[in-house]
Amino acid sequence: MALHVARLARPTSGTCPCAQQTTRQARLVTRLPALSGIPDTELPPYALLSTPVYSLSSANAAGKTTLNMITYASPIALRPQRKYALGLYVQSMSYQNVKETGRAVLQILQEPHAKLTQLLGKTSGRDVDKVAQLQQQGFAVSEEYGLPVLADAVGVMELKVVSDFIPAGDHEVVVCDVVAWKQLQEDSSSAQPLYSGFLRDNGFL
16 A cells, blocks of 8 residues: 655745654655565665574375474564464465464474475475485485484474464464473584575575
């Protein structure tokens, strides 16, 4: 919806300061782009931030698993229970799995996993066996909390859905309890967690 102001009067010498301020604000509003018509090349300020990159492992009720890449994930509470909020793409198999079973395993990726952006971030688990593809690409896959994970991930967290799925356009937001977690690397100080800035700087995004 475009924002606009019609019939703005020019301030005169007799105009009160409050009216001049209102006019300046209105002129600023007219320079803002339409909220529904911002081109893709005009990125919002948060696109400048570097955020953690995760992989979400899930399975449907029949046991068919998939892993995808996710950046819309954030810790939101510590007590009395640690919680994460996830933004899940509604067309993805991961979204369907989590909605069906109410659980998933979130794994923190490392920089060498950037080469998996195409497989985990741009390929559907409906079309390929991602575990088999990971192994073919030389990545070891282990199992944590009953779901496949990358053996060299920094760490993993078992998530349990505790909220409704909130519609948010092409994604839905869900809140999860962190019911268990584990460090997978003995020396976590030497781990190189993957961030979206690394993906941008190296041409993966």
